[in-house]
Amino acid sequence: MIASLRRVFAILWKELLQMRRDRITIGLIVGIPLMQLFVFGFAINLNPKNLPAVIAVADPGPLARSVVAALHNSSYFQIVDQTNDPAAARRMLQEGKAVFVIEIPPNFTRDIVRGARPDLLIESDATDPAAGSYALAAFNGLAATALRDDLVGPLAARAQGPPPFNTVSHMLYNPESITQYNSGPGLLAVILTMSMVLMTCLALTRERERGTYENLLAMPATPLEIMMGKIAPNILVGAVQSVIILAVARYVFHVPMIGSLTLLAGALAVYIVANLAVGYTFSTIAQNQLQAMQMTMFFVLPAILLSGFAFPFMGMPVWAQWLGEALPATHFLRIVRGILLKNNGLPEILPDLWALFLFIGVVGTIALLRFRRTLD
Amino acid sequence: MSGLAIDVKGLTKRFGAKLAVDHIDIAVPEGQVWGFLGPNGSGKTTTIRMLCGLLNADDGQGTCLGLDFRTQSDAIKRQVGYMTQKFSFWEDLSIRENLEFVARVYGVRNGRRRVDDTLERLGLTARQRQLAGQLSGGWKQRMALAACMLHDPKLLLLDEPTAGVDPKARRDFWEEIHALSAEGLTVLVSTHYMDEAERCDRIVYILNGKLVASGSVSEVIEQSGLSTFVLEGQDVRHLSEELRGQPGVDYVGFFGAALHVSGHDRAALEQTLAGFRGRPGVALNEAQPSLEDVFIDLQGKAR
Known part of the structure; x- marks a missing residue:
């Protein structure tokens, strides 16, 4: 019994000694959770405010102006544009530049004065139904109180009873607010990030640990050739995963797929390469497999929490949105939701596609610069 | 070509404050077998790695196969066969798969035939489907030699190729080295075995990064x-x-x-x-x- 305990202690002591030798790993184990705690703690907001909205106002009257002013003052909406062309406003919704379009119809003021109860229309991008629900609720109350100061004198009667207009809300792209319509495509982005980074993060680390790295370096292959050779086969793995995830989304969760699947396949290929490049870059930096796995976690967690997958992107503080913009998952999430739910074409997804290409360029360059051609 | 496969002067490498290799001159004529001797940590591996471009030299000039070893290491790599001290092939690939991979990276013409011939020459044909990781030390070393020879190198740099290999396998290995040298190949081989040193045309002895003796075996003994x-x-x-x-x-x-x-x-x-x-x-x-x-x-x- 005592002898057994002594052996346990001997092994425990050896493990501690070895742990102490690997300071970088210890640093990562302590530092990364702390950093993530702070980043996600401050970034995640379950009651998103300042959501971008466009006002399409066709009535120059004072009551319409009061509604507009109330919207400007509301903390739930960030008015990014005001137009008199509802079609232009809807286009911004399509392109993802706004989450809401608020339409004030012509003769809004006149109809209220006449007691005709005009419609006040709010259209929301319901590809992420949770994102807009608080703002929608706030909108109903807001519109009613907006006119309180105006409904005096001869109009005082309108201030009594129900609001003098109807608020009509249209949930575009996902009228029934089905969560799976949002999470299905989102999971495609997140699962691919996880598995693709994992596939390549050990690419060079393993060669280094097994001693085959020296042999590889002694051969006449350039860093770019090695990188391409190591990334390419995993594109196939990513393609197989994508087909599986999309099939489940389609046939189990009944996610609508109204856009071009060819376009989606093209964007998927770019997204898969972006993630493989990240993993490969980690493998040029990591000293051992444990560090490579730490770095992978470090990348995957933000892809879940800051990309707009788990929490509404528009609800995050600006600095967190910038962090999110640096992640391929954020851009791909917009692309895949756009294509499947909004029937976006190439022009609409192009900005996010460019971001992915830029990401591949930057990360690939880092990997090539990090790749040591000698054992120095 | 100068008739020298390796011709370097003042070869120097520092690791931090430590001088691992201290101004070594080596001139190996083509077609000779040179033995590279010295105690552990004397700088043999570092010297070999600098010659094949795996480490950057801190000082020194010269050529390897007529190419500047500091600036043309890519061209040198294509004509050099380097056998690492520790087995460094892919243990989860078979002998044949390893060799075919090497042949493809080097762009060897008629790769399959060349692999067949090399397997035959080194008596590996019967084992070609075995995973490299399952081979014993002697067979691993044989496979590594086969892989270094595939692309018809002009120079072989062998870093303690026979460490931990049984006497029979060692003798077979040296017979192969001599056969290759007879075909015109230049060989620089590091070793701790005296009998192997005596099989070399010349030996170079380095100690603490300095070259302290060189010549044929009898010359080195005489000089002492x-x-x-x-x-x-x-x-x-x-x-x-x-x-x-x-x-x-x-x-x-x-x-x-x-x-x-x-x-x-x-x-x-x-x-x-x-x-x-x-x-x-x-x-x-x-x-x-x-x-x-x-x-x-x-x-x-x-x-």
Whole structure:
């Protein structure tokens, strides 16, 4: 019994000694959770405010102006544009530049004065139904109180009873607010990030640990050739995963797929390469497999929490949105939701596609610069 | 070409404050087999790695196969076969898969045929489907040699290729080296084995990063200025302690049952040994110092 305990202690002591030798790993184990705690703690907001909205106002009257002013003052909406062309406003919704379009119809003021109860229309991008629900609720109350100061004198009667207009809300792209319509495509982005980074993060680390790295370096292959050779086969793995995830989304969760699947396949290929490049870059930096796995976690967690997958992107503080913009998952999430739910074409997804290409360029360059051609 | 496969001067490498290789000059004529000797940590591996472009030299100029070894390492890599000290092929690939991979990376023409021929030549054909990780030391070394030769290199750099390999496999390996050298290949091979050093055209001995002896085996022995006496007999085992530290005795060591006593001051050594002559059960004879005597002496002097 005592002898057994002594052996346990001997092994425990050896493990501690070895742990102490690997300071970088210890640093990562302590530092990364702390950093993530702070980043996600401050970034995640379950009651998103300042959501971008466009006002399409066709009535120059004072009551319409009061509604507009109330919207400007509301903390739930960030008015990014005001137009008199509802079609232009809807286009911004399509392109993802706004989450809401608020339409004030012509003769809004006149109809209220006449007691005709005009419609006040709010259209929301319901590809992420949770994102807009608080703002929608706030909108109903807001519109009613907006006119309180105006409904005096001869109009005082309108201030009594129900609001003098109807608020009509249209949930575009996902009228029934089905969560799976949002999470299905989102999971495609997140699962691919996880598995693709994992596939390549050990690419060079393993060669280094097994001693085959020296042999590889002694051969006449350039860093770019090695990188391409190591990334390419995993594109196939990513393609197989994508087909599986999309099939489940389609046939189990009944996610609508109204856009071009060819376009989606093209964007998927770019997204898969972006993630493989990240993993490969980690493998040029990591000293051992444990560090490579730490770095992978470090990348995957933000892809879940800051990309707009788990929490509404528009609800995050600006600095967190910038962090999110640096992640391929954020851009791909917009692309895949756009294509499947909004029937976006190439022009609409192009900005996010460019971001992915830029990401591949930057990360690939880092990997090539990090790749040591000698054992120095 | 200068007729020299390797021609470098002032080769130097620092690791932090430590001088791992200190201004070494090496000139290996084409077609020769050179032995690279020295104790562990003396800088052999570092030198070989600099020659094939795996480490950047801090100082020194020269050529490897007529190409500047500092700036043209890519071109050098294509014509050099480098065998690492530790087995560095992919253990989860079979012998054949490893060789085919190497052939493709080097762009070997008629790769499949070339792999077949190399397997045949090194007697690996029957084992070609075995995973490299399951091979014993001798077979691993054979496979590694096969892989280094696939692309028809002009120069082989072998870093302790026979460490941990049984005597028969070692002999076969050296026969292959000599056959390759007869075909015009230049070989630089590092080793700790004296019998292997004696198979080389010339040997280079480095110590603490400095080149301290070079030449043919007999030249190196001659240059050492060492005299060696051999004591044989039943009772010599007890004499080593007695001899150590006596005037003229620099080194005492057993070679099998015989005791080798070496020193640089021949007169003093003879005088000391005179006292042992005629002891019962002890036969004393002068002998040619062996390479091992010389190396142990060199290593001892540096301390």
